[in-house]
Amino acid sequence: MSYVLGLKCRECGQTYPQKGVHVCELCFGPLEVHYDYAAMRGKVTRESIQAGPHNLWRYRDLLPIDGEPRSGHHSGCTPLKRARNLERALGVQELYLKDDSANYPTWSYKERVVSVAVTKAVELGYDTVGCASTGNLANSVAAHAAIAGLKAFVMIPHDLEQGKVLGSLIFGPTMVRIRGNYDDVNRLCSEIADKYKWAVVNVNLRPFYTEGAKTYGFEIAEQLGWRLPRHTVCPTAGGTILPKIYKAYREFIDLGFVADNQPKIYSAQAAGCNPVVEAICAGHDLIKPQKPHTIAKSIAIGNPADGYYVVQAVRHSGGWGADATDTEIIEAIKLLARMEGIWTEPAGGATLAAAIKLIASGRIPRDESICLCITGNGLKTVEVVVDQLAPPDSIEPRLEAFDRFIARHAAGEVLPLALGA
Ligand SMILES: *Cc1c(COP(=O)(O)O)cnc(C)c1O
Numbered sequence: 278m279s280y281v282l283g284l285k286c287r288e289c290g291q292t293y294p295q296k297g298v299h300v301c302e303l304c305f306g307p308l309e310v311h312y313d314y315a316a317m318r319g320k321v322t323r324e325s326i327q328a329g330p331h332n333l334w335r336y337r338d339l340l341p342i343d344g345e346p347r348s349g350h351h352s353g354c355t356p357l358k359r360a361r362n363l364e365r366a367l368g369v370q371e372l373y374l375k376d377d378s379a380n381y382p383t384w385s386y387k388e389r390v391v392s393v394a395v396t397k398a399v400e401l402g403y404d405t406v407g408c409a410s411t412g413n414l415a416n417s418v419a420a421h422a423a424i425a426g427l428k429a430f431v432m433i434p435h436d437l438e439q440g441k442v443l444g445s446l447i448f449g450p451t452m453v454r455i456r457g458n459y460d461d462v463n464r465l466c467s468e469i470a471d472k473y474k475w476a477v478v479n480v481n482l483r484p485f486y487t488e489g490a491k492t493y494g495f496e497i498a499e500q501l502g503w504r505l506p507r508h509t510v511c512p513t514a515g516g517t518i519l520p521k522i523y524k525a526y527r528e529f530i531d532l533g534f535v536a537d538n539q540p541k542i543y544s545a546q547a548a549g550c551n552p553v554v555e556a557i558c559a560g561h562d563l564i565k566p567q568k569p570h571t572i573a574k575s576i577a578i579g580n581p582a583d584g585y586y587v588v589q590a591v592r593h594s595g596g597w598g599a600d601a602t603d604t605e606i607i608e609a610i611k612l613l614a615r616m617e618g619i620w621t622e623p624a625g626g627a628t629l630a631a632a633i634k635l636i637a638s639g640r641i642p643r644d645e646s647i648c649l650c651i652t653g654n655g656l657k658t659v660e661v662v663v664d665q666l667a668p669p670d671s672i673e674p675r676l677e678a679f680d681r682f683i684a685r686h687a688a689g690e691v692l693p694l695a696l697g698a
Pocket residue numbers: 385386387413414512513514515516517518519575576622624625652653654
């Protein structure tokens with residue numbers, strides 16, 4: 278049973294049947310999946326969701342698939358953690374971390390969008406999927422294509438971290454490294470989608486793909502005991518996840534699953550690529566494209582496809598935006614690891630660093646519930662911390678050597694190998 282009515286233009290309302298299209302023929306507005314919410318009433322309930330599988334498909338009635346899922350049977354349902362140590366460090370009362378660094382199988386939030394897109398690609402009869410990616414999406418497309426038995430072409434900027442490059446290649450896709458930044462890759466992928474008739478998940482399958490990101494918001498609400506955090510801080514790259522978390526909250530409110538506590542949502546970006554945060558803080562609707570310069574490569578998108586909708590969601594909710602320098606991002610990565618035992622990548626560091634600023638400035642009150650969106654895993658981006666975490670000199674396997682080590686350690690004389698040698 279599917280509640281999908283079809284696709285609908287977000288700007289002019291023109292409707293389309295479900296197929297691999299993403300822009301309106303009349304006004305070039307983006308298309309979005311359109312559901313029959315009235316038909317869901319009484320049928321889709323908290324209980325029906327709780328009776329579903331322990332993966333993101335427990336929300337399938339609110340996702341655009343018609344048949345059975347083709348991948349993602351172990352994706353989603355990631356931890357929502359109460360962050361007691363960070364609460365004390367930041368002086369806030371109720372802080373949660375939604376941790377998609379533990380999402381299966383490629384350790385980022387992208388499993389959510391790709392599980393839906395790959396399933397839809399099979400339903401629509403495609404045998405090849407592709408993507409324009411800053412790294413995590415390519416990893417996820419390559420893995421889920423392998424699971425579903427599809428051919429995969431992943432298009433990435435040439436200068437990504439090794440963990441992101443190998444994290445795709447291991448699954449056997451065709452990788453195309455493009456000499457340009459993400460925005461160049463994305464432009465090329467639009468032409469590729471037109472010419473090659475592939476399911477490019479974040480281009481022509483975008484209306485279906487983006488809906489998968491709602492599951493991140495659904496899980497936060499369900500895991501909080503059918504309750505919404507008052508404040509949610511979320512990283513922004515192309516602008517998919519933030520508006521979809523907000524849409525997820527609104528859908529649960531409208532279906533009567535959670536009380537409307539007027540949830541506010543906040544965008545976090547790197548200072549070296551902050552077109553959306555800049556628009557939010559300046560009160561503009563239009564996003565001024567930038568050339569990214571930041572270690573936060575997974576969110577380095579200078580001309581975000583859905584940046585406009587991030588600004589709208591943030592403003593509608595009464596939220597705000599903040600950015601973080603590369604130094605602040607690295608400090609936040611270490612703080613999160615040392616306080617909560619989570620190793621995130623720069624996108625998560627930017628989110629925590631932005632949240633710290635929003636709390637310090639009073640935008641987010643200290644006595645209300647806060648959820649931070651941790652969207653990716655630090656093991657893929659060792660480059661950003663390797664200079665700071667050089668291992669100490671090695672010792673002989675004898676107790677005297679250990680005693681000397683401890684004495685030197687107590688005297689502050691144990692230096693990292695790189696500095697001490
Ligand atoms: C893709 C990505 C995001 C957010 O991207 P959107 O395009 O705005 O949805 C955030 N964090 C990580 C780690 C990502 O890979």
